[in-house]
Amino acid sequence: MASTWDAIVIGGGTAGMPTAIFAAERAKKVLLIEKYHVLGGTLDRSSGQIAAAGTKLQKQFGIEDTPDEHYQDIIRINRGTSDLALTRLVVDNAAVTFDWLMDSGYTVVKDHPVKGSGHEFFTKRRYYWGPEMGVTIAKTMQPLVDKAVAKGNLTVMLNTGATELMVDAKGAVIGVKTETAAGEKAEHLSNNVVLASGGFASNPAMYMEHHGVPLYSDIAHPMAQGEGVKMGLAVGGYCRGGDKYLCTFGSVLRHRNFPAPLEVALTLYPNMRMPWEIFVNSTGARFVREDHPSVDHREKSLLAQPGHRHYVVFDQEILDKAPPIAPTWTREQFVKAFNTHPMFTSASTIGELAAKSGLDAVVMAKTIDSYNAAQASGSDKLGRNHMPLPIAKPPYYAIAVQGFTVKSCSGLGIDTQMRVLRSDGSPIQNLYAVGEVIGGGNTSGDSFVNGMMVTPALTFGRMLGQSILKFS
Numbered sequence: 001m002a003s004t005w006d007a008i009v010i011g012g013g014t015a016g017m018p019t020a021i022f023a024a025e026r027a028k029k030v031l032l033i034e035k036y037h038v039l040g041g042t043l044d045r046s047s048g049q050i051a052a053a054g055t056k057l058q059k060q061f062g063i064e065d066t067p068d069e070h071y072q073d074i075i076r077i078n079r080g081t082s083d084l085a086l087t088r089l090v091v092d093n094a095a096v097t098f099d100w101l102m103d104s105g106y107t108v109v110k111d112h113p114v115k116g117s118g119h120e121f122f123t124k125r126r127y128y129w130g131p132e133m134g135v136t137i138a139k140t141m142q143p144l145v146d147k148a149v150a151k152g153n154l155t156v157m158l159n160t161g162a163t164e165l166m167v168d169a170k171g172a173v174i175g176v177k178t179e180t181a182a183g184e185k186a187e188h189l190s191n192n193v194v195l196a197s198g199g200f201a202s203n204p205a206m207y208m209e210h211h212g213v214p215l216y217s218d219i220a221h222p223m224a225q226g227e228g229v230k231m232g233l234a235v236g237g238y239c240r241g242g243d244k245y246l247c248t249f250g251s252v253l254r255h256r257n258f259p260a261p262l263e264v265a266l267t268l269y270p271n272m273r274m275p276w277e278i279f280v281n282s283t284g285a286r287f288v289r290e291d292h293p294s295v296d297h298r299e300k301s302l303l304a305q306p307g308h309r310h311y312v313v314f315d316q317e318i319l320d321k322a323p324p325i326a327p328t329w330t331r332e333q334f335v336k337a338f339n340t341h342p343m344f345t346s347a348s349t350i351g352e353l354a355a356k357s358g359l360d361a362v363v364m365a366k367t368i369d370s371y372n373a374a375q376a377s378g379s380d381k382l383g384r385n386h387m388p389l390p391i392a393k394p395p396y397y398a399i400a401v402q403g404f405t406v407k408s409c410s411g412l413g414i415d416t417q418m419r420v421l422r423s424d425g426s427p428i429q430n431l432y433a434v435g436e437v438i439g440g441g442n443t444s445g446d447s448f449v450n451g452m453m454v455t456p457a458l459t460f461g462r463m464l465g466q467s468i469l470k471f472s
């Protein structure tokens with residue numbers, strides 16, 4: 001026999017937790033279905049970086065900031081490629097979300113907010129994260145979930161996956177079918193069904209299908225299998241944002257049997273460490289001004305390279321004199337990698353280095369000659385300014401760096417009421433979606449914009465639970 005609920009939230013992660021917490025303040029019977037053995041979802045590994053303008057914390061620091069300025073910054077960074085109505089909704093409501101977290105016990109790293117870190121910088125200090133990154137957010141919300149459960153308004157089913165949405169003859173969603181890890185099946189009915197089950201950044205087939213790109217890394221949450229996207233599509237929803245895929249710079253993977261674990265992150269950010277090395281693509285040619293100040297420019301340049309891969313090339317003198325490029329490793333670990341790790345290569349000549357790395361030896365030789373001439377003259381064809389040393393003293397080194405991202409960019413189309421839409425723009429009755437199930441392209445556009453995954457997930461989840469869902 002099916003159970004009946006005021007609201008059913010599928011997925012208890014970044015977006016699902018606030019949805020359930022706030023819905024349970026207004027409704028007596030809220031069901032949170034979570035396939036994993038704990039709540040929190042991607043917050044267990046996410047950097048949890050949030051952006052919000054007009055917060056109480058900013059005021060304490062005397063930072064004058066407004067949602068308008070936040071919006072303008074986002075549009076400047078992604079050139080208006082996100083869904084503008086949803087972007088506006090995030091910035092207008094992010095401060096309330098952030099203040100709610102702070103009032104609930106959330107803490108941020110000393111001296112936050114900041115203007116930026118690994119992505120393009122904001123013009124104002126409105127970027128925050130907790131001492132335990134995403135975990136700080138999960139730890140803030142878990143007691144609020146527990147409180148709602150203790151009050152009797154919220155039921156949490158762990159180890160239980162939603163398998164299918166139930167619809168009536170008119171196509172309205174009326175409930176959810178579930179299956180526990182032990183194989184027990186059940187049906188749950190509601191006029192408010194929320195897909196908050198995350199993206200598909202752990203599903204190689206869906207990743208290729210939606211982005212046309214292999215899933216290079218296995219960093220995303222194991223349950224990011226795209227089941228919510230599939231359920232939404234099965235009842236008439238459509239996906240958008242796959243064309244907004246972008247890769248980040250600086251990650252070395254353990255191997256090329258994709259998806260592969262992250263081995264080490266190199267500091268290829270001029271704001272943190274000016275490059276002494278050159279970057280070449282798989283043919284051995286330079287493809288970007290290594291010290292270009294825009295992260296976005298460097299990421300888009302890498303996106304245009306075959307296999308989204310590049311090589312960081314340098315010589316013994318650079319190894320000896322430059323600041324560490326892999327600061328989480330000791331020098332001993334770093335040097336040892338060149339004899340042991342498939343992504344690290346060394347050789348006594350440039351020709352041998354190219355051959356060992358699978359690069360074109362003739363192109364590489366020309367690249368090195370041309371760079372050394374630019375270094376000597378101070379005039380580089382790509383406009384690079386920071387060229388402290390030539391690449392001339394053997395042995396020579398190359399590190400293979402893989403561009404990838406940890407999120408899905410494509411996701412279900414929704415409107416500003418978070419209603420899941422059909423491709424003709426009509427909403428599917430009773431069905432809502434929040435979080436990465438709507439795709440990073442919707443909120444971040446075709447650039448990485450500070451906090452534009454976690455902030456909308458939390459904010460839209462809060463808004464849905466707090467005021468948008470209607471309870472009779």
Ligand SMILES: Cc1cc2nc3c(=O)[nH]c(=O)nc-3n(C[C@H](O)[C@H](O)[C@H](O)COP(=O)(O)OP(=O)(O)OC[C@H]3O[C@@H](n4cnc5c(N)ncnc54)[C@H](O)[C@@H]3O)c2cc1C
Binds near residue numbers: 199452457
């Ligand atoms: C390493 C890393 C760093 C990141 N850093 C940042 C950052 O600093 N800032 C930022 O803005 N974004 C960041 N992101 C992205 C951001 O963290 C995610 O987009 C966001 O947390 C996703 O939230 P969500 O609620 O949609 O999904 P999740 O938090 O993953 O929650 C989805 C939940 O649904 C559950 N689930 C899945 N399928 C089912 C099913 N069929 N039935 C029931 N439950 C199901 C899952 O188990 C999971 O608990 C990062 C991502 C990663 C991987």
